[in-house]
Structures are given as structure tokens and as C-alpha cells.
Amino acid sequence: MITNFDHIMxxxxxxxxxxxxxxxxxxxxxxxxxxxxxxxxKRDIDSAKFETIATKALIEKRIENKLNQSEVSTASRIVNFIVDLVSFWIIFFVIAMLINIIFTIDLNNDLLIWGILLLAFFLYYIIMEFKFQKTIGKFITKTKVVNLYGKKPSLNDIIIRTCCRLIPLDRVSFLFTKNGFHDKISNTTVIKD
Known part of the structure; x- marks a missing residue:
């Protein structure tokens, strides 16, 4: 007799x-x-293949458990956010002043301001998280960004992570889930250093 589980499996x-x-x-x-x-x-899976896959699954499970034990609290994430927000605005003002001094451009242009904002945003997060696995907030809270294997994320992971920070409500998403949108979509997480 074929059960529903037989069909699923x-x-x-x-x-x-x-x-x-x-x-x-x-x-x-x-x-x-x-x-x-x-x-x-029924599939007559080779025992060597079985052992290889089972070993790999066990290693992945151990890494997942280790990451879960090292994940940071919501309070640390809030501190990271506040410190990074202040740091980002400081970088924005420095870039804006440098552009104003070097190019003597009037900064009353909304398009230019938005461009500088985006430039500062991407420079801050991509450089800090790719080079150091940390932002200034993460240095203070002694946390870092890792991929789902506990390793340093690739540049592509960090770019995706940074772009996902622009998703509306991303900043509060980690209050409702274990990881925020920018963590889930980029397959990264923040752990204790």
C-alpha cells in the first residue's frame, strides 16, 4: 500500500x-x-554515496547549530543600527562637504543630495562589511557578518545585503523574525565575534 509519505519521499x-x-x-x-x-x-543508493551525503549533512547541521548559538540579541542589532545610522550621516556630510569644496557645486540640488546619500550608504556598508565583516556598530557590539557556513561573505553577498537594506521596513524586520530581510535574502547572518 502506497501512503502519502511514500509519494512525498x-x-x-x-x-x-x-x-x-x-x-x-x-x-x-x-x-x-x-x-x-x-x-x-528502493533507489539502491550506494553506501559510499550515502556516507558522503550523511557526513556533509552532519557537518552542515553542526555549523547551523553553532551559528544559532552565536546569533546576537535584538538589543545588539538595535545598537548596531543606531551607531551605523550616526556613522552613515557623518560620512554623508563629509562627502557632501568634500564635493562642495573640491567642485564648488551648489548642494541645493535634490538629485545631487540623493546621489551623495546613496554613494555614502553603499560605500559605508559595502566597504566595512566586506573588508572587516563589521560596521562601526558591529565593532562596538563585538559582532560580525558571516555567511550561512560561518565564513566571510563574498563581495556579491555583501552587495546583495546592502541593496536589501533599502527594502521598506527592513530595519524593523529583525524585530519579528530571527534575521532581518537583508540577512535572509543575502544568506548572511550576524553573530558574536
Missing amino acids: SNKSDGELIKIVTVDVHKYQKEAIASAQKEIE
């Missing part, structure tokens, strides 16, 4: 099945685990 990849019967066994009902085991036997 037949659509899973080999890796997903192996993960279900090894590291994620506590997340599933007994019937689901039995269906996953039956599907693995």
Missing part, C-alpha cells in the same frame, strides 16, 4: 532522503522516516 532527492533519516530524524514522524528509508532502499 519519492519526490525527494537522494540528499534530502539521507538527511531525513540521519541528521533531521527528530523533525519527522515515524511513518515519514520509514517511507524515506524505503525509498532509499
Whole structure:
């Protein structure tokens, strides 16, 4: 007799099945685990492949657990936000004054102001988080940005992270979820240093 679990497990990849019967066994009902085991036997998955995938899944699970234990509090995220906001505005005013002095440009142009704001924003976050894995706020709270493997994020990850900060309500999203929009979309997180 084919159960609903049999049908669900037949659509899973080999890796997903192996993960279900090894590291994620506590997340599933007994019937689901039995269906996953039956599907693995039906596919006659090579034992070496099984061990390789199981080992990789176990390592990923340990990294995930370590990151979860190192994640920072909402209070630290708020301090980061406030310090970074002040730092960003200081950088904006410095850039604006330099442009005004060097090019003797009138800064009453709204388009120019918005351009300088965006330039300061991207320079601050991309340079700080890519070079140091920290902004000034993160230096103060002793936290840093990492990817989901606990490693230094790539430049692409940081650019995506910075662009996602422009999403409306991003700044408060971490109050309602474990990580904010800019964390989730860029596959990064903030942990204790």
C-alpha cells in the first residue's frame, strides 16, 4: 500500500532522503522516516554515496547549530543600527562637504543630495562589511557578518545585503523574525565575534 509519505519521499532527492533519516530524524514522524528509508532502499543508493551525503549533512547541521548559538540579541542589532545610522550621516556630510569644496557645486540640488546619500550608504556598508565583516556598530557590539557556513561573505553577498537594506521596513524586520530581510535574502547572518 502506497501512503502519502511514500509519494512525498519519492519526490525527494537522494540528499534530502539521507538527511531525513540521519541528521533531521527528530523533525519527522515515524511513518515519514520509514517511507524515506524505503525509498532509499528502493533507489539502491550506494553506501559510499550515502556516507558522503550523511557526513556533509552532519557537518552542515553542526555549523547551523553553532551559528544559532552565536546569533546576537535584538538589543545588539538595535545598537548596531543606531551607531551605523550616526556613522552613515557623518560620512554623508563629509562627502557632501568634500564635493562642495573640491567642485564648488551648489548642494541645493535634490538629485545631487540623493546621489551623495546613496554613494555614502553603499560605500559605508559595502566597504566595512566586506573588508572587516563589521560596521562601526558591529565593532562596538563585538559582532560580525558571516555567511550561512560561518565564513566571510563574498563581495556579491555583501552587495546583495546592502541593496536589501533599502527594502521598506527592513530595519524593523529583525524585530519579528530571527534575521532581518537583508540577512535572509543575502544568506548572511550576524553573530558574536
